[in-house]
Amino acid sequence: MREPAISAISETEPRSQDCPATSGQDTKQRLLDAAEQLFAERGFDGTSMRAVTQAAGASVSAANYHFGSKQALLGATLRRRIEPFNRRRLELLDGLEAGGAVPDVEQLMDAFFRPPFERAAEASGEQRALLRNVAARLWHDPPEIVAALRVELFGEVIDRFVAALVRALPHIRPARAEMLLELSVGLLVQALNGQAVSLSSSDADAVRQVLVRYAVAGVVAAAQEHPA
Amino acid sequence: MREPAISAISETEPRSQDCPATSGQDTKQRLLDAAEQLFAERGFDGTSMRAVTQAAGASVSAANYHFGSKQALLGATLRRRIEPFNRRRLELLDGLEAGGAVPDVEQLMDAFFRPPFERAAEASGEQRALLRNVAARLWHDPPEIVAALRVELFGEVIDRFVAALVRALPHIRPARAEMLLELSVGLLVQALNGQAVSLSSSDADAVRQVLVRYAVAGVVAAAQEHPA
DNA sequence: GTCTATATGTTGATAGAC
DNA sequence: GTCTATCAACATATAGAC
Numbered sequence: 001m002r003e004p005a006i007s008a009i010s011e012t013e014p015r016s017q018d019c020p021a022t023s024g025q026d027t028k029q030r031l032l033d034a035a036e037q038l039f040a041e042r043g044f045d046g047t048s049m050r051a052v053t054q055a056a057g058a059s060v061s062a063a064n065y066h067f068g069s070k071q072a073l074l075g076a077t078l079r080r081r082i083e084p085f086n087r088r089r090l091e092l093l094d095g096l097e098a099g100g101a102v103p104d105v106e107q108l109m110d111a112f113f114r115p116p117f118e119r120a121a122e123a124s125g126e127q128r129a130l131l132r133n134v135a136a137r138l139w140h141d142p143p144e145i146v147a148a149l150r151v152e153l154f155g156e157v158i159d160r161f162v163a164a165l166v167r168a169l170p171h172i173r174p175a176r177a178e179m180l181l182e183l184s185v186g187l188l189v190q191a192l193n194g195q196a197v198s199l200s201s202s203d204a205d206a207v208r209q210v211l212v213r214y215a216v217a218g219v220v221a222a223a224q225e226h227p228a
Numbered sequence: 229m230r231e232p233a234i235s236a237i238s239e240t241e242p243r244s245q246d247c248p249a250t251s252g253q254d255t256k257q258r259l260l261d262a263a264e265q266l267f268a269e270r271g272f273d274g275t276s277m278r279a280v281t282q283a284a285g286a287s288v289s290a291a292n293y294h295f296g297s298k299q300a301l302l303g304a305t306l307r308r309r310i311e312p313f314n315r316r317r318l319e320l321l322d323g324l325e326a327g328g329a330v331p332d333v334e335q336l337m338d339a340f341f342r343p344p345f346e347r348a349a350e351a352s353g354e355q356r357a358l359l360r361n362v363a364a365r366l367w368h369d370p371p372e373i374v375a376a377l378r379v380e381l382f383g384e385v386i387d388r389f390v391a392a393l394v395r396a397l398p399h400i401r402p403a404r405a406e407m408l409l410e411l412s413v414g415l416l417v418q419a420l421n422g423q424a425v426s427l428s429s430s431d432a433d434a435v436r437q438v439l440v441r442y443a444v445a446g447v448v449a450a451a452q453e454h455p456a
Numbered sequence: 457g458t459c460t461a462t463a464t465g466t467t468g469a470t471a472g473a474c
Numbered sequence: 475g476t477c478t479a480t481c482a483a484c485a486t487a488t489a490g491a492c
Contacts, residue, residue, distance in 0.1 A: 027475075027476080043271075043273060044273075045271060045272075045273030045274050046273050048466075048467065048468080049467080049468060049469085050466085050467080050468090058476075058477095059476065059477055059478080060468080060469080061469090061470080061471095061475090061476065061477065061478085062475070062476055062477080064468085064469065064470080065475065065476075066475090069468080069469080070468065070469090176438075179438065180438075180442070182418060183415055183418050183419060183438075183439070183442060185418060186414040186415050186416075186417055186418020186419070187411055187414050187415055187418075187446075188414075189414055189418070190410060190411050190413060190414020190415075190417070191411060191414070210404075210407065210408075210411075210450050211411070211450075213446075213449050213450040214408070214411060214446035214447070214449060214450040215446065216449070217445040217446050217448065217449030217450070218415075218441075218442035218443065218445050218446035218449075219442070220445065221441050221442060221444070221445030221446075222438050222439075222441040222442040222445070255457075255458080276484075276485065276486085277485080277486065277487085278484085278485085278486095286458075286459095287458065287459055287460080288486080288487080289457090289458065289459065289460085289487090289488080289489095290457070290458055290459080292486085292487065292488080293457065293458075294457090297486085297487085298485095298486070298487095
C-alpha cells in the first residue's frame, strides 16, 4: 500500500487524454491516503507536506491545490475516517430506538463502541495500526482544527447518546450522562491505541466485549450522584 | 524582541536567593518550567527551543548546555512531573498492603487514581490545565523517548498494581488484569484531559470519586473471561 | 554558564510554465 | 491539474567570546 503509486509518475500520462477529469480525483485520493497514514504514524507537526506528497507520488503544489493548506488536509483525513463511524453509530442507535423502544445501557454502549471494531476486523494490519492513532490524535491533539472537527463530527452523536443514556438511566442528570460518555470515550481510545490491549493479535470481538462489559458496569455504577 | 516575561511561569519552589553561584540551577529550573508549559500547550513538535528559551529568559545555547537536546528537555519535564505521582502511588499501595493485607479493587483503583487529583486540588488553574495535557502527551505521543520514559517511569507501578489486582481478583489472568489497568488509565487520562469533566470548575474530589466508582465496577465486571 | 553569531537543513506556501 | 523552481521563515545544534 506504500509504493505502487510511483508507477503513476514513471510514465508520462498514457491515458491522460482519455479521462482528464478523473485524474484530479485520483491524485486527491492518493494524497488523502498518504496523509492519513503519515499523520497517524508521525503526528501532524511531525509530518511534512513533502513527505505526504512524495508518498503519494505527487507534488506539494498538487496537495495545496486540492486542500489549500496542511491543516485542511489533516481535517480531510480525519473527516473521511470518522464520519462513517458516526454514521454507523447513529444507524445502530436508530435501530435500537425503532418503534419508540428504550434501549438499555448495554445496547447503547455496544452501539457506541462497535463501529471502530467492525472496521478493525475487516481491515489489514496496517489499517488497524493507523486506526489506533487516528483516535488518539483526534481526542488529544490541541490544535484548533481538531477541536472544531470534534464538534462538527461528534456533536450529533454525543447529543443523541447522552439523551438515550438519560432515558436508560431515569435518575441521571444530563451533565453526569455526558461526563460518563466522555469517560467511556477514553476507554475506547485506550483500547484502540493501547499496548496491552493489542488489537492486532487479539480478536477484535473479544476486546470489544471486554470494553462493553467494563463500560456498562462503570456507567451504571457511576450514574448515581450520591451512592449509598 | 521581548521583555523577560519570567514571572508568568515560575512556579517550582521557593528557592534561596544566592544569585551568582546557583545561577546555573536557576536557569535550568526556569527552562524546565517554561518547557513544561509550552510542551503541554503546543506539543513537542509545536514548541521550538526558541520559544522555550525566550519564555525562560535564556538563550538556546543555555538550554542545550543544560539538557543536551530538545528531546532530553522533554524527557526532563515529563520525568519531573510524573515521578512524584508514581512515588505516591507506590506509597499508597505499600500502605494498603502493610502487614500482608490484601487490598480490594476499590482501594487499589483509589490509590492509582488519587495522586494526580491531589496535585490538581493543590495546584493553580494554570497548573491544572498543564497537568491535563501532560497526561495526554505521555500516553499518546509516539516518539521513542516517550515510549522509553513510559517504561522507566511506569514500569514498577504497573507491575505492582497488576500483581495486586491479581490478588484482589483471584480468578483473573494476569494478562487480563494488565489490560484492565491499561483501560483504566484511558479513563484517567480522559478525566484529566476532558472537556465535560472540567477539572477546573468541579471539585477534584467529586471527579475522582466518579472515576473510582466507574473503574471499580468496570474492572470487577470485566475481570471474568467468560461471563454467564 | 551564558551569551552572540552562525552553520546547515527543513518547512509551508506560492508563482508561473505547461 | 500538475509540475518545477523558489521564497522567506524557522528549525536544531554548535563555535567561540566572555
